[in-house]
Amino acid sequence: MRPNSLEARDLTGVVHGLTNLKTHQERGPLVIESGKGVWVTDTDGRRYIEAMSGLWCASLGWGEERLADVAAQQMKKLAYYHLTNHRSHPPVIELAEKLISIAPSPMARVWFASTGSEANDCAVRLAWYHWHAQGQPEKRKIIAHKLAYHGNTIVSASMSGVDYNHNGFGLPLPGFLHVECPHYWKNGRPGETETDYAARLVGELEAVILAEGPETIAAFFTEPVLAAGGVVVPPAGYLDGVQALLAKYEILLGVDEVVTGFGRIGDMFGSTTMGLKPDLLVCAKALSSAYIPISALLLSPRVWDSMVTQSERLGVLGLTMTYSGHPVATAVAREALRIYEEDDIPGRVRRLEERFLGGLRALANKHAIVGEVRGKGLLAGVELACDRTGKAPFPREAKVGPTAQMIGETHGLMFRAIGDTLAFCPPLIISEGEIDELLARLDTTLRQTAETVKAAGAM
Ligand SMILES: Cc1ncc(COP(=O)(O)O)c(C=O)c1O
Incomplete structure (x- = not known):
């Protein structure tokens, strides 16, 4: 079905149905209690890779x-x-x-x-x-x-x-x-x-x-x-x-x-x-x-x-x-x-850039739901779209980006959906192993997001 002919539908409801998650409204805010390095922990003890450094800011991670x-x-x-x-x-x-x-x-x-x-x-x-x-x-x-x-x-x-x-x-x-x-x-x-x-x-x-x-x-x-x-x-x-x-x-x-x-x-x-x-x-x-x-x-x-x-x-x-x-x-x-x-943080960012952005591009090649990966250094946007031309976005009402964000959370990965762009801005102290872990969690997130979108008939 062509996405533009899709009846506007909020997919966040579908993902709740599929995963039995509570909506943010039902659950209230996610309460984060502590942090160490690139990881933060909520009040239920769940750990997340904070791949947005909070609001693009905690560059040295937590606990410095x-x-x-x-x-x-x-x-x-x-x-x-x-x-x-x-x-x-x-x-x-x-x-x-x-x-x-x-x-x-x-x-x-x-x-x-x-x-x-x-x-x-x-x-x-x-x-x-x-x-x-x-x-x-x-x-x-x-x-x-x-x-x-x-x-x-x-x-x-x-x-x-x-x-x-x-x-x-x-x-x-x-x-x-x-x-x-x-x-x-x-x-x-x-x-x-x-x-x-x-x-x-x-x-x-x-x-x-x-x-x-x-x-x-x-x-x-x-x-x-x-x-x-x-x-x-x-x-x-x-x-x-x-x-x-x-x-x-x-x-x-x-x-x-x-x-x-x-x-x-x-x-x-x-x-x-x-x-x-x-x-x-x-x-x-x-x-x-x-x-x-x-x-x-x-x-x-x-x-x-x-x-x-x-x-x-x-x-x-x-x-x-x-x-x-x-x-x-x-x-x-x-x-x-x-x-x-x-710690030569700028040099470190240049050394990690290929692992990070290259890893995101490899995921884009694997998942048809990714339209474009863009970025510099340790700052990236992964845009979800119906195709790679940039001209076929998902209907806004479908909230595909926010759906991916919620799924990411269930896999212990924090990023931010700006519309259908998934923004990544991890702490600059992130290790190579942690970048690989971030990418692995995103891989699962993208697969499950695509399944959710397909189940809703948006792809
Ligand atoms: C580029 C840019 N400029 C300015 C601001 C505003 O900064 P603050 O939230 O500290 O007022 C932000 C916040 O995200 C930003 O991203």
Whole structure:
């Protein structure tokens, strides 16, 4: 039966019938009690490979004692201090200096916050502040990608190109524009090469810039690889073309490295892997391996110069938050960076990439339900589809991805279904044996998902 003629049907019900599982609604949340390495354990004692590092964040896995010890020591020494009124403290100074020394392109200063959303919010605020300082206050519009996720404050949700961040909230705010998600497999036209596709998108972006007026556009934001947007790796040439346009029309480049930062795709920053030179670089999550909330915004010299000029004119820079650069958070983040360097985590990711992505591709060859495997480093998306053309998705109502997620859980494997894309972002400390175990559990999950889909007549 052709999937598109399929009567809309929620397969999660079928899988419950087949496996006698309780739905999440019946069961309530899955309560996770403890973790060690890449494994987490629920309150019933069931163990799972946490192949999403929680929410793309616990890069050093669970139970890293060095981070816990540093937090305890810092709490005893100086549990809190702030950065306003010309105050500072050693852990924040050390962390800022370290971040600047490892930045993918020259950076002048670091601004701290607690979450990725806040740091993206601050990035937009400072892009606006920059253009005010330059005497161009009308340069305010922000362009980002459809489907990209940048956070949940009002500004970062406006930057996000996802309906569920907007619908019912009256968002995005005016002046937040979204261009096509650069996903060749899904959005490429019949007969269009990847190079042609990249060139077409760059042309479309230029058309948007010209239609809106370059003098009204403050910044363009992208992730090096779009994570929550479905793990989309932009096609070769696209990001170079975008950067050429931004230079031509004097638009700042904001790079959201909230997921890709600190080794995830094989370099300390994804900007290096993808050849990006940000004016504003946002990181969070793995900055502390998620052991404590902290985010950072790295500022290029030209943005920093504007901040100095403008705050000399205006006085107080109104961007402070109580927990910006918190001593315990910055001490933990500094220790996490030490571990990334001492254990050469980016090099480790490059060495493991083939085992991980190659293993996923081998599963795709085995299971017809997999349409595409994409990714970089230890970040991957396995997209379930009716065929390999990218043009025949399952009906949304069938919830094929969420069905696979539930089946995976029964096999002790945690990943995240973003629609029908199964996202994988395992801790970067995962061993080769654990990658093989992850793949074995996914193999079983895909087989059972296909059986479920077939039983429901969706394939
Ligand atoms: C790329 C990206 N940017 C920003 C955010 C928001 O970060 P937070 O949840 O820490 O506010 C996320 C969260 O998943 C993200 O994936």
